[in-house]
Amino acid sequence: MSEDILDKKDTSNSPNEEHSDYTPAAAADGDVKHQLTGMYQNWFLDYASYVILERAVPHVNDGLKPVQRRILHSMKRLDDGRYNKVANIVGHTMQFHPHGDASIGDALVQLGQKDLLIDCQGNWGNILTGDSAAAPRYIEARLSKFALDVVFNPKTTEWQASYDGRNREPVTLPVKFPLLLAQGVEGIAVGLSSKILPHNFNEICDAAIAYLKGEEFRLYPDFQTGGAIDVSRYNDGERGGVVRVRARISKIDNKTLCITEIPYGKTTSSLIDSILKAIEKGKIKVRKVDDNTAGKVEILVHLAPGVSSDKTLDALYAFTDCEVNISPNCCVIDHKKPHFLSVSDVLRRSVDNTLDLLRKELNIRRDETLETLHFASLEKIFIEERIYKDKQFEQAETMDAACEHIDERLTPFYPQMVREVTKEDILKLMEIKMARILKFNKDKADEFIARMKADLEEIDNHLAHIVEYTVDWFARLKEKYGAHYPRRTEIRNFDTIVATKVAEANEKLYIDREEGFIGTGLKKDEFVCNCSDIDDVIIFYKDGKYKIVRISDKLFVGKNILYVNVFKKNDKRTIYNVIYRDGKEGYYYIKRFNVTSMIRDREYDVTQGNPGSKIVYFTANPNGEAEVIKVTLRPNPRIKKLVFERDFSEINIKGRQSMGNLLTKFDVHKISLKQRGGSTLGGRKVWFDHDVLRLNYDGRGQYLGEFQSGDNILVVMENGEFYTTDFDLNNHYDAGIRFVEKFDPEKVWTAVLYDADQQNYPYLKRFAFEAGSKRQSYLGDNKHSQLVLLSGEVYPRIQVVFGGHDQFREPLVVEASDFVGVKGFKAKGKRLTTYTVERIEELEPTRVPEPETDPEEIDEAVDNDVTAEDNDGQMHLF
Secondary structure, eight states: OOTHHHHHHHHTTOTTOSSOOOOHHHHHOTTOOOOHHHHHHHHHHHHHHHHIIIIISOBTTTOOOHHHHHHHHHHHHHOSSSOEEHHHHHHHHTTTOOSOHHHHHHHHHHHHHTTSSEEEESOOOOTTTOOOOOOTTTOEEEEOHHHHHHTOOGGGOEEEEOTTSSSEEEEEOOOOSOHHHHHOEEEEOSSOEEEEOOBOHHHHHHHHHHHHTTOOOOOOBOOTTOOEEEOTTOGGGOTTOOEEEEOEEEEEETTEEEEEEOOTTOOHHHHHHHHHHHHHTTSSOEEEEEEOOSSSOOEEEEEOTTOOHHHHHHHHHHHSTTEEEEOOBOEEEETTEEEEOOHHHHHHHHHHHHHHHHHHHHHHHHHHHHHHHHHHHHHHHHHHTTGGGOHHHHTOSSHHHHHHHHHHHHGGGGGGSSSOOOHHHHHHHTTOOHHHHHTOOHHHHHHHHHHHHHHHHHHHHHHHTHHHHHHHHHHHHHHHHGGGOOOOSEEOOOOOOOHHHHSOOOEEEEEETTTTEEESSOTTSEEEEEEOTTOEEEEEETTSEEEEEEOOSSEEOOSOEEEEEEEOTTOOSOEEEEEEESSTTOOEEEEEEOOOOOOTTOOEESSOOOTTOEEEEEEEETTOBOOEEEEEEOOOTTOSOSEEEEEGGGSOEEOTTOOOEEEESSOEEEEEEEEOOOBSSOSEEEEEETTTTEEESSSOSEEEEEEOTTOOEEEEETTSEEEEEOOOTTOOOOSOEEEEEEOOTTOOEEEEEEEGGGTTEEEEEEEOOOOOSSOEETTOSOTTOEEEEEEOOSSOEEEEEEOGGGTTSOOEEEEHHHHSOEEOTTOOOEEOOSSOEEEEEEEOOSOOOOOOOOHHHHHHHHHHOOEEEOTTOOEEEO
């Protein structure tokens, strides 16, 4: 449903309507047959229009639903600076809102929990735990200072009669701020809904200023509950966009995870319920969950023994409400119709509205100041010229005659007036009391008139530069209230978590080869491997056919099974080495291939598909290993060599549909393994993506190198901590990384630090990091020690520039390798200076390490050396 509903409503009662309208007179006539279709069409459209316009969707001008607007209007009428009982506010709001007190009370609590317009006192519930507020008679509220500054101005408010005609209420409040974007809103109407996410107060002010200056701006959501958000598909808040929101989860140790921030729209109770459901389904292995939430979120997830904390962290995002997708839908009311806009459009319209309201306020102030100046000038002339002492004035028989005389006396001064003098002005002069005339002071009157003229000049300047004035308005709002609204939700890119990779292997896969069944319920049959209930299984048959199927309790897959295991999608490292016979009496072929993707339950063929084909040798190699096999042929007079060897490493890895290479044309007696081989794929090339703080094999981010089994990654943090990890993709890394690279235990590092234990003098140390998953600090045990620089150069040069009383000293340049020897990372190092230091910086090295030479290259060079005799008869080596 869209604005078409409201357009249809206007034409539904046209004279050419097919169905007759329902009327009370027709209802009273028992012989009349009513057309229910027409009644439904008219009444349903009336109802839909009412819900859209008067209940569920906010107005673009003030960003408020009708109930919220009426609550704020009632609170303004009650406002005296003190708190009011919420029950009292609800009662006053019912003068304007034709619904029950419960709906008004709920809307008021939701407004209060947003911590922007309402100053709350008492138990207003908890958005973190979902606890409800206390009863309205126990809690109190008043308008916040921000609301009093930006929401109300009766002089610029458009009014309308309330539903019963006894009171006036605002059509929209004159809000001078993009309130809709700051608070967010969610409403479900008839046929459409609105979901606008809250945004950061300071960023809204910055975006408004950028728009007024004609600059580009971007706005992204910010939630009171914190967490992290991926806005790559936000689509500026329009329909079709989506954001991913994650809880903030940290590792206390390898056995405990702590959730400290939750996704928007969730509570600690609902989050824990989703974790418990995932535990029940076997998605994750958790020993227990503790909820220690009070003022801040603290949910402790205790892991079962032997469970990876990194894998469990991913599983929490994949299978629980620790990660949720939110689809925004920016629907607002404008000119009595619903419109679908973007967040940027809403900001522009709101800022334009703010500019218009500020202009109106300035014009009102200008008119009021002109009136004040006008009467002050008249009063000054009236008293200074002693018109009230004039005999003709005193002897005037009627009021009209007196007014005519005053008008005549003032005529010479009319050119000085800001506007024409009216009879009302003269009557007002005649109301001046004698006490005021006696206390009149010419200097003070002149000073007051000068001040009014200065105010007028200032107002005229603001009106002439209304855009700059509006920019200053938003800047003042940010300066006054911005400190209370820091960004709580971190904006970052998320990696895509594949559920099958992080699901806990809580099931065991079995196979019944004789009957042709596989499944997790065949406890008495042959064990294959551990698996999860969302895995796929790949099955190879002896006739060369293969397929993938879904894990189940018991599934018939057929007999003659050769190999079965869990299937890993997009796995290019698992290589299948196969020898098959093409047809019943055909040739033998050898091939190597991987299987990265398949359609579930579709049958594929390793062979060429000829009848009687079969696999005679098969291995599955998780890291592309290539073995050497021995082939024994059946005796045949034409064959000179009955036994030969074949190395699979000589066979190229091709697609699964390739025919393969010819192994032999003769009958094979047997094929046996002679020697296991190594991987032909080389080491794993690993990259680190600093955006998502994860490793990948896809070339995203910083290249770390090629990793063999046993290689580690060194992680050095900004706070001086370091540790090493393997290159598993499930590893998690925290923000604040200074260096991440392939770990080299022989590499020497140079650090300059201020040692808090040694009066904060600068020290220089050289050391090598040690492998270990436990975090250690190379800055020492004192947390107040500060790192100045850390260098991985072989021959670093350090320059110390002096300051303070020692600023006239020449800078000290130190060759680190000559200054101090290499020691353990816990060593104190050597003090650089005791003088006052302004800064310490690293210079370009003057020495570089000699390139390492391969021993084979040295041998080759020696073999190629020649001798020659020069003019002095000596031998030289070239």
